[in-house]
Amino acid sequence: MRRRPATGRKITDGAVRALSLVASAVGIFFLGWILLEVARRGAGALGPAFFLDLPSPPGVAGGGLAGAILGTLAITALATLIGVPLGVLTGAYLSELGQGTRFGASVRFCVNTLMGVPSILIGLYVYTLLVLPAGHFSGWAGAVALAIIMLPLTARTTEDMLVLVPDSLRESALALGAPRWRVTLDVIFRAARGGVVTGVLLAVARVSGETAPLLFTALNSPYWPTTLSGPTGNLTVTIFNYAMSPYRDWQQTAWGACLLIMASVLGVTILARALIREKRR
Amino acid sequence: MTEAAPERPKLSVRGLDFYYGEHQALFDNTIDIAPAKVTAVIGPSGCGKSTHIRVFNRIFELYRDQRATGQVLLDGQDILAPAFDLIELRRRVGMIFQKPTPFPMSVFENLAYGIRLHYRPTRSELHGRVEAALKAAALWDEVKDQMQRPGTALSGGQQQRLCIARAIAVEPDVLLMDEPTSAIDPVATARIEDLVVSLKERYTIVIVTHNMQQAARISDFTAFFYQGRIIELGTTEQVFTAPRERRTEDYITGRFG
Incomplete structure (x- = not known):
């Protein structure tokens, strides 16, 4: 041939x-x-004033985004507090109990769909759900919107990480006489700890850069976030407002805010990667 | 077909059928397991050996398409009855798996975990029980100075003895072993075989093995399974030297399997 x-x-x-x-x-x-x-x-x-002061009017020197930084931290923390337990528990259900059941399959389908919903839609949804009835924007509504975005992200990574734990470990914990909930909590979660924490960190990184859902919920505010019951200052909407403004110093501040968010997201992502590597070792 | 054990059997299986979904894997299994003896379960791959012993602690219930019908009496009580307490069953019937499965925690916590599931020990009781179980599993001397190391950091043979220690720490009556040495090197296998022989004074042991020399070395009784049926049960000596059934003879002489 x-x-x-x-x-x-x-x-x-x-x-x-x-x-x-x-x-x-x-x-x-x-x-x-x-x-x-x-x-x-x-x-x-990025000077001390950027982190410590409230905004000053255009043209007036100084001023910073301390209120927006605190607001973003508060909204993100609150969103994590709501979204992560729901997401992690959903993931645990999908992996440990809903495997192979019709209900589990429909939950998984819904979670995947929710993950694909544009974040601006989630913002509008929370707007009609919380902002309209209350009659005003609020940090709480912002946190709820971000939590809804976090839920499917953490649910899917948690499920993926728990499914990786071999059945032999489940069987040996059950064979010792552990009830199912303790097997999941004490053994399966512990075995998958690194991966689950990484998933949560990546979800936090993801929502800390979201703008659209906050436009309709937390809106923005130039003041200290003393309460989350009214419009709450946050970095991403501030970037939107300042970058669109005609004032040179506001535009400059918007760049600073971009850098801050970018560095934080990068930091969290690197931390998550490091945890994964730690786990493999 | 079955040989009556001299004492009252620890486990009596009567008419056990087992299904994976539609597929029937065990057919009318009837067998008595003698107390404080080692019973080896042998047979070719896929004959239902593991499936059979996985009924004894109802571990198969983890999978929703698997089901067992018939009777399995532990000291005269039917463990398949819905009223039988599953947690207590699993305390009384421990299991060792093919691959060592240390929990992702320290050596000490691997043992303390099971003890705390079933008892409320004081600190000193807990330490005493952990030490006693590790000694019974012939592991104490090797790990007594590294109780805080992760269990997964031990060698394969040590991990398997850790799992045996973990199982006996909750004071079971029966130990089920599903090919416990198939993933372990020959030297570590020999240690585990010695351990099995030393444990039978206190525990009723049922061991599934692919290794016929192993069955001959360590067991008192041998059951031969073929295609989901128990073909023969007898003393190990009788089964290996004078099998009553043709298929048993063919299998142990290596004509198939």
Whole structure:
């Protein structure tokens, strides 16, 4: 039989290699560009005043985003407090009890659908649910909107992590006489701890950059977030307002806020990766 | 078919059928397990050996499509009866699996976990019980200085003895072993075989094994399973030297399986 020449194969191989390399390079190039540009333009805004003071009127020197920083921290923390327990418990149900059941399959379908819902829709939903009846925007509504976004994210990663725990571990804990809930809590969660914590961190990182759901719920405020019952200052909506304003110093502050969020998300993501690596070791 | 044990049997199985969904895996199993003896369960792959012993602690109930019908009497009480307390059953009937399954916690906590499930020990009682179980499992000397290390950091053979220690720490009557040495090197296997022999004074042991030499070395009784049926049960000596059934003879002489 006639041998197939290697030349064509080698050319195809080289072309595919080059294409995938170029594709990766393009992705990394834009990420690098964004990171550098945000760092370059935002660094100037980050002084002590940025972290300690409330905004000043346009044209007036000084002023900062202390209120918005605190507001974002409070809303995100509250959202985590609501969304993570619900998400983790949903994930535990899907992995430990709902496996192979019709109800489990429909819960999983709903969770996947919820994950695909645009965040602006969730903002509008919470707007009609909480903001309209109350008659005003509030930090609470913002936290609820972010919690709804976190729920499917944590539910899916929790399920994925728990399913990875081998059945033999479940069986041996049950065989020792442990009731099912203790097997899940004491043994299965412990075995999957690193992965579940990582999933939660990534969900926190994800919602801390959300703007659309907050536009309809927490809105924004230039004051200290002394209560979450009214419009609450937050970084992402502040970025939206300041970047769109015609004032140079506000635009500068918006860059600073971008840098702060970007650095925090990057920090949390790196922490999550480090935890995964720790787990593998 | 079955040989009457001299004493009252620890476990009496009567007409046990088992199903994986529609598929029937065990057919009318009837067998008596003698107390304080080692009973080996042998047979070719897929013959129902593991399925059979997984009924004794009802661990199969973890999977919703599996079900067992018939009677399994533990000291005369039917463990398949819905009223039989599952937690108490599993305290009395411990299980060791093919692969060692240390919990993701320290050596000490691996043992303390089971003890605390069933007892309310004082601190000193707990430490005493952990030490006694590790000694009974011939592991104490190797781990007494590393009680806080993760159980998963031990060697494979040590992990399996840790699992045996964990099982006996809750004071069971019966120990089920599902091919406990199949994932372990020969030296560690020999230690576990010695351990099994030393444990039979206090516990009734049922061991599934693929290794016929192992069955011959450590068991008092041997049951031969084939295609979900118990073909023969007798003293290990009788089954290996003078099998009554043709299929038993074919299997132990290596003609199939």
